[in-house]
Amino acid sequence: MITRGPRQLLAEVQQPGLCIGCGSCVELCPYFRSHGGKTVMLHDCDLPEGRCHAWCPKTELDLEGLAQELWDAPYSAQGMGPHLAVVAAKAGPRLEAGSYQAGGTVSALVCAALEQGLVQGAILTGGRGLDTAPTLAQTPEEVTACAGSKFTAAPTLAALNQAQAQGCGPLAVVATPCQSAALAQRRAKPWPQRGAAGPAELVIGLFCNWSLDPQGLARFLAQRVELASIRSMDIPPPPAGVLQVETTDGSLEIPLDEIRDLIPPACAMCPDMTSEWADLSVGMYEGRPGWNTLVVRNEKARTLTEAAVEAGWLVVEEFPVANKEHLVHAAQGKRSRGLGAALAQGLLGVSGEDQPKALRVSPELYQAVESGEVA
Amino acid sequence: MATAKLIHDPYNLIITGVGGQGNVLASRMLGNVLTSQGLWVTIGETFGASQRGGSVMSHLRVSADGSWSPQIPAGKAHMVLALEPLEALRVLVKYGNPGAKAIVNDRPILPVAAIAGKTDYPSTEELEGTLARLTAQRWSIPATERAMELGASIFANIIMIGALAATGDLPVSREGFEAELLRALGPAKVATNLEAFDLGAAMVRR
Amino acid sequence: MEGQRQTMMGNQAITQGALEAGVRVAAGYPGTPSSEIIQNLAGAADEHGLYVEWSINEKVSLEVAAAASLAGLRSLCAMKQNGVNVASDFLLHLAGSGIRAGMVLVHCDDPGALSSVNEGESRHFARMLELPLLEPSDFQEAKDMTKWAFELSEEISNVVMLRSVTRLSHASGGVVPGTIPQAQGKAHFDHHGTLLDKGHGPVSSSPVVYKHRLQQEKLKRAVELFEDSPFNSYTGPEAPELLVITSSICNLYVKEALALLDASGRVGVLKLGTTWPLPPKLLQHNLGRCGQVLVVEEVIPFLEENVKIAAAEMAGEIGAKRFFGKRDGTIPAQGELNPDIVLGALADILNLPYQARPPEYDLLAQEAAPQATQDRDLAFCPGCPHRASFWSLKGALALDARDGFICGDIGCYSLAMRPTGYGMLKTLLAMGSGAGMASGFGQLGRFGMDQPVMAVSGDSTFYHAVIPALINAVHQKSPMSLVVLDNSGTAMTGFQPHPGTEANALGQPVPPVDIEAICRSLGAEVTVCDPFDLEATQAAALALLADQSTAKVLILRQLCALSPQRKGTKPYDVQVDPEKCLGDQCGCNRLCTRVFGCPGLAWEKQSGKARIDEVICAGCGVCASVCPQGAIIKSERA
Ligand SMILES: Cc1cc2nc3c(=O)[nH]c(=O)nc-3n(C[C@H](O)[C@H](O)[C@H](O)COP(=O)(O)OP(=O)(O)OC[C@H]3O[C@@H](n4cnc5c(N)ncnc54)[C@H](O)[C@@H]3O)c2cc1C
Numbered sequence A: 001m002i003t004r005g006p007r008q009l010l011a012e013v014q015q016p017g018l019c020i021g022c023g024s025c026v027e028l029c030p031y032f033r034s035h036g037g038k039t040v041m042l043h044d045c046d047l048p049e050g051r052c053h054a055w056c057p058k059t060e061l062d063l064e065g066l067a068q069e070l071w072d073a074p075y076s077a078q079g080m081g082p083h084l085a086v087v088a089a090k091a092g093p094r095l096e097a098g099s100y101q102a103g104g105t106v107s108a109l110v111c112a113a114l115e116q117g118l119v120q121g122a123i124l125t126g127g128r129g130l131d132t133a134p135t136l137a138q139t140p141e142e143v144t145a146c147a148g149s150k151f152t153a154a155p156t157l158a159a160l161n162q163a164q165a166q167g168c169g170p171l172a173v174v175a176t177p178c179q180s181a182a183l184a185q186r187r188a189k190p191w192p193q194r195g196a197a198g199p200a201e202l203v204i205g206l207f208c209n210w211s212l213d214p215q216g217l218a219r220f221l222a223q224r225v226e227l228a229s230i231r232s233m234d235i236p237p238p239p240a241g242v243l244q245v246e247t248t249d250g251s252l253e254i255p256l257d258e259i260r261d262l263i264p265p266a267c268a269m270c271p272d273m274t275s276e277w278a279d280l281s282v283g284m285y286e287g288r289p290g291w292n293t294l295v296v297r298n299e300k301a302r303t304l305t306e307a308a309v310e311a312g313w314l315v316v317e318e319f320p321v322a323n324k325e326h327l328v329h330a331a332q333g334k335r336s337r338g339l340g341a342a343l344a345q346g347l348l349g350v351s352g353e354d355q356p357k358a359l360r361v362s363p364e365l366y367q368a369v370e371s372g373e374v375a
Numbered sequence B: 001m002a003t004a005k006l007i008h009d010p011y012n013l014i015i016t017g018v019g020g021q022g023n024v025l026a027s028r029m030l031g032n033v034l035t036s037q038g039l040w041v042t043i044g045e046t047f048g049a050s051q052r053g054g055s056v057m058s059h060l061r062v063s064a065d066g067s068w069s070p071q072i073p074a075g076k077a078h079m080v081l082a083l084e085p086l087e088a089l090r091v092l093v094k095y096g097n098p099g100a101k102a103i104v105n106d107r108p109i110l111p112v113a114a115i116a117g118k119t120d121y122p123s124t125e126e127l128e129g130t131l132a133r134l135t136a137q138r139w140s141i142p143a144t145e146r147a148m149e150l151g152a153s154i155f156a157n158i159i160m161i162g163a164l165a166a167t168g169d170l171p172v173s174r175e176g177f178e179a180e181l182l183r184a185l186g187p188a189k190v191a192t193n194l195e196a197f198d199l200g201a202a203m204v205r206r
Numbered sequence C: 001m002e003g004q005r006q007t008m009m010g011n012q013a014i015t016q017g018a019l020e021a022g023v024r025v026a027a028g029y030p031g032t033p034s035s036e037i038i039q040n041l042a043g044a045a046d047e048h049g050l051y052v053e054w055s056i057n058e059k060v061s062l063e064v065a066a067a068a069s070l071a072g073l074r075s076l077c078a079m080k081q082n083g084v085n086v087a088s089d090f091l092l093h094l095a096g097s098g099i100r101a102g103m104v105l106v107h108c109d110d111p112g113a114l115s116s117v118n119e120g121e122s123r124h125f126a127r128m129l130e131l132p133l134l135e136p137s138d139f140q141e142a143k144d145m146t147k148w149a150f151e152l153s154e155e156i157s158n159v160v161m162l163r164s165v166t167r168l169s170h171a172s173g174g175v176v177p178g179t180i181p182q183a184q185g186k187a188h189f190d191h192h193g194t195l196l197d198k199g200h201g202p203v204s205s206s207p208v209v210y211k212h213r214l215q216q217e218k219l220k221r222a223v224e225l226f227e228d229s230p231f232n233s234y235t236g237p238e239a240p241e242l243l244v245i246t247s248s249i250c251n252l253y254v255k256e257a258l259a260l261l262d263a264s265g266r267v268g269v270l271k272l273g274t275t276w277p278l279p280p281k282l283l284q285h286n287l288g289r290c291g292q293v294l295v296v297e298e299v300i301p302f303l304e305e306n307v308k309i310a311a312a313e314m315a316g317e318i319g320a321k322r323f324f325g326k327r328d329g330t331i332p333a334q335g336e337l338n339p340d341i342v343l344g345a346l347a348d349i350l351n352l353p354y355q356a357r358p359p360e361y362d363l364l365a366q367e368a369a370p371q372a373t374q375d376r377d378l379a380f381c382p383g384c385p386h387r388a389s390f391w392s393l394k395g396a397l398a399l400d401a402r403d404g405f406i407c408g409d410i411g412c413y414s415l416a417m418r419p420t421g422y423g424m425l426k427t428l429l430a431m432g433s434g435a436g437m438a439s440g441f442g443q444l445g446r447f448g449m450d451q452p453v454m455a456v457s458g459d460s461t462f463y464h465a466v467i468p469a470l471i472n473a474v475h476q477k478s479p480m481s482l483v484v485l486d487n488s489g490t491a492m493t494g495f496q497p498h499p500g501t502e503a504n505a506l507g508q509p510v511p512p513v514d515i516e517a518i519c520r521s522l523g524a525e526v527t528v529c530d531p532f533d534l535e536a537t538q539a540a541a542l543a544l545l546a547d548q549s550t551a552k553v554l555i556l557r558q559l560c561a562l563s564p565q566r567k568g569t570k571p572y573d574v575q576v577d578p579e580k581c582l583g584d585q586c587g588c589n590r591l592c593t594r595v596f597g598c599p600g601l602a603w604e605k606q607s608g609k610a611r612i613d614e615v616i617c618a619g620c621g622v623c624a625s626v627c628p629q630g631a632i633i634k635s636e637r638a
């Protein structure tokens, strides 16, 4: 797997506008910082290889290489990534009431992992309105405070780097698919250096089809409301099709079609809807408000889920086969659109080529994408 | 007043170093000692922005009759008093000649580009070798080190003056310098500065 | 030490001349290479009963000096070349009205821009404003000419300009000082006469045409005196092959070059000390000596052109001449001169061979050159607050990420155009023009410009010329941010006081005029920060950038490392813990030495660790906040 340096990171990711601002490279060193939703480089760094490039989810994401390394299996155009089970889930009685996005499954799992001692803290994404606030949460109250989805891309992983630099023990991260991919890069490309930040102990992935560019959204909203008056935002489940903005002087509904332009180009090339690289993945349960879809991907995840149910953090039920088929279909759709977009921009490659690529797949899959078989 | 005889007229001395090393003071004091011998001294200096970390040169022209250009012509230095080794080299490349002598403080001050790793400061061996080829006679002395022992790096320039005096090239006597110290710095500072002068002189006589 | 030859700096010789002339009032604005003149006069003020001030800018200093002259006291005004531009509006009118007691304007040019951002020529003001011009060519003349300039000024009741250059002002040479008279005479401004009564009436340049005629008559009187001035001299054979006409320090270069070429027998040198207006008879006599003329001077071909005009006017008597100089490229058109350049020109014209040293040595020197050529780029001093300030401004502009930029201004912080200030300054022009231009850039949002703009200014520059620009920005609602780098003194030129300091040039207590209060009074929002607090400074700058509604001010206040209060003190002992230092590994990559770049830091290649050079380190401790690893440790000194 290929690693280059910060100058190349700028050229391959920042300059073409592919940076999603996930925070993977932020606070690892004095050079990259996140401000107002943008990742910026403060000073030039001339290292030929660095963690910033190695762990970035938007360049040299070798899907085939990662799958071999982390799953011991080929990366497939089919399905929704390896998993042991898909269940319906929602928070159990132990989770305090809060403004959870759906069933509160994510928050419940984090609380369970903290109680189990599996992790000493969790990197969550708090904040209200336009501002996202990556946070290290260590108590159920702190977890609840971060409940709810922020639909702008957030530099969540910067908080992971900061917490690790301060010597925190094992950590969980609640991550979008691109952030999950960044964490997969960390596991597959460990950095041979003392004291360096590293992978997370537990990754709870979120489903995601797209996010919004924070600066673009701010500019867009500034034309309609006083930015400082925004209290919260939400995208209610379909078929609503709107962005709800709660302000101190009332609420506003913006049709999603009006904000599609604010989806960063990086999302168009993203092949992952269900956070395939995570340990567990959580999304909405279409048609069943107050519930989540929970994908249990490995043994660690199964143990945690069982313990969470036992301790009263989580309630699970069976997930209908028809819903699962629908989910797989959606995941495949995003994958084929993402790979197709990368190919169209010349950013899809196969392992072993010289030219920098954003995504790499096996030669077979490459051919399939090229010939349109995947779409 | 009987004017001292000079081995060259004008005698061309360049005091060189890096901004902040105090070579302006050194050249002034030296100039005054020589003027009190009835000689004409012309000193060319650079001030201002050029002092901020840049190379700083003082050109001293010592003559029995009149002022000379405050800039010494290329290839015409008789003596280079360098507070910094790379500066000695820089001066010799332009102003050196087969008869040139040099007294060089051996403590390097890295240019910011070298600190930043953009350029390499030449190794001591390289520098010594080149300086040897470009001079007829040369003294390399640990002036900064000795100055620190005396309490402050700034004494290095007085140590250098002591060394210059000991070469006998110019009529700079211990007494003459003492009188100048008294005049320029006041009685409180004479003793340590004279000690610095003697230290420098001893390093050349040895 | 009267009567005994001393080695004096050119500026000190000028001071001495002014004192011998009985100067009573002196004023100026600091600027290399002129600053020591006012500084020395301030030092002598007590003993000789003078009033000396560092004025807010050159124009005001000239006005202050003019007032003294009109009240019957000899006065002197000193400034650097571009200072004359600032003062010139007043000078134009003063030249038209005339003065009473002797008044001399000393202007020091900086050929080669050794300490300037221009190679401005101030001699042409003499021609443009029709004032006499003197140019000393060595140290004794600097003293004698200054003294005589006062007499000339009184003889023609007008200002006399005396031009020095860096290589004279800042060089030292032999001067025999004379007697300094007792101060006498009461100041009184006589204003009861008519407008036409130049000795007793109100002072004005009108009625213009009448006064202009008077002024030109004065100039004619000056020329008469110049014809036999001892400051003009000829040396050389009666009928040389080549006549060199020169002035100022170039005279010593010519002397040196002729000695090295051993050509004194073939070349005559007409050294002129009174360079405007040129004395025609003297010129005619000397131009008549031969057919070839070389004019040696610095900056613009001022002397050359004036000589040529004169030669054309007297062509009937002296015939056609072959001229060499700047206009035909014999003498370079830019940069300062030195003996070698003059020697090259002479050797060419006379067809003489010259070799400074044996070719074998040249070869050795050439071989050594690559080692010696690494330049010492100018850098902020160790412990300089500007390095810290620009570090934080750089961070803020990067985080803001809208391609914002900083308009620079004149002072030590001008160095921020170079690597030492991370190349942060994107414009660098005249005093005060950073703020003025930022005020203009700020208005361009209406044309789609979405880059935020900042300006920096030093404290002295703030008073000199920034205040009007700031008022403009506030009044026109220009969304710019002015960052005042307040290091409490005119640091660049050697710590002259300015209106913000608590003592004046004479060391007397004066009420400081507070920058912060001025800005607030204008209605600008003001934040004050210690630039050594990197985090707070960056946050403050970022906040300024975020608010694009109006003009704002950030004052970064910290003493200059060379200030009398800080120099030689070391607040912290600073050390690098090699265990913690990451060096050039990922996670740091030598942030302190490679990027921050304080000269007090050193990089140990062998060990791959940073180190503090304790000889150079000023102990400010800022690098401790730069290091991402906490490897740089500062401990307060007992
Ligand atoms: C940008 C975005 C797009 C999404 N798109 C879809 C989709 O298309 N389909 C679907 O089924 N589900 C999507 N989700 C997931 C869904 O919104 C819920 O997060 C998920 O169902 C979990 O619900 P919950 O009640 O368990 O969450 P909660 O218990 O409320 O926990 C939510 C957690 O999400 C984290 N979080 C919030 N915002 C962000 C962010 N911007 N980046 C990273 N982490 C964040 C917080 O740390 C918090 O812990 C998306 C989520 C996000 C953030």
Ligand code: SF4
Pocket: C576, C580, C581, C582, C583, C584, C588, C589, C590, C591, C592, C593, C609, C610, C626, C627, C628, C629, C630, C631, C632
């Ligand atoms: S900034 Fe700190 S860690 Fe980096 S090289 Fe300097 S001392 Fe070492």
